[in-house]
Amino acid sequence: MSRLRVVIADDHPVVRTGMRALLSRDESFEIVGESSTVPETVRVVAEEQPSVLVLDLTMAGRSSLPSIPDLLAASPGTRILILTMQEDPAFARAALRIGAAGYLLKEAAAEELLGAARQVAQGGTYLQPAMGARLAVSDAGAPGADGDASLTARELQVLSLLALGHTNQEVARRLFVSVRTVETHRARVRDKLGTETRAELIAAARERGLLG
Known part of the structure; x- marks a missing residue:
């Protein structure tokens, strides 16, 4: 074996x-x-x-x-x-x-x-x-658990990187995708979670255990 x-x-x-x-x-x-x-x-x-x-x-x-x-x-x-x-x-x-x-x-x-x-x-x-x-x-x-389940693995990754302070351009370079793709993922995260500001992104990422 x-x-x-x-x-x-x-x-x-x-x-x-x-x-x-x-x-x-x-x-x-x-x-x-x-x-x-x-x-x-x-x-x-x-x-x-x-x-x-x-x-x-x-x-x-x-x-x-x-x-x-x-x-x-x-x-x-x-x-x-x-x-x-x-x-x-x-x-x-x-x-x-x-x-x-x-x-x-x-x-x-x-x-x-x-x-x-x-x-x-x-x-x-x-x-x-x-x-x-x-x-x-x-x-x-958890009242938000159902909505959280709709985030894809890539969206969770984009959320964590944005919450850590990376710009769309930096996220694109790290993930080897276009800036437009990052913008699309960010828009989907915003729509699903209702996040607009950097503080809201950080809070959303922390709630999901993405910031360590």
Whole structure:
């Protein structure tokens, strides 16, 4: 049986060492790379084409969420498992919607991490049960949840970049699209969420866990 190739992305060396030791105990996993920043993670994933990327939600003060479409574009066969300390269900909702296959808190037991990595590698989705319960409660009580579901992965990415202060031209360069395309996505986000000002964009992005 071929081993599952894994890349570990976390900006804390101790955490990476611990995950490497844990995953290496299981012969079904092979650690093929590590990274500590978002740009480095994109590069390593593109080079290694891993089965699974274990991705911290925030690295070096930067949210990893907006990079998920880029990571999937760089390695379409890679399944992304978020491993984080962020307990807010908005982060889990945003991560899964934008392309992650799993969401797990760092407080999880070792066996749960191994099981989650296997499950996403096999094409499944994994959401930590405790987080799933919080997400269900949040969805039931959030009046804006239905409208949020209408945002596409690309629209979420554009929203996060705009909220971080990038201009339409800068967003276009980062996403390798035309300025007109960015303007179209921005107009759709504005219509769906009712955002007009930069402050409203930032608030909308923060509510969806896009700013780390």
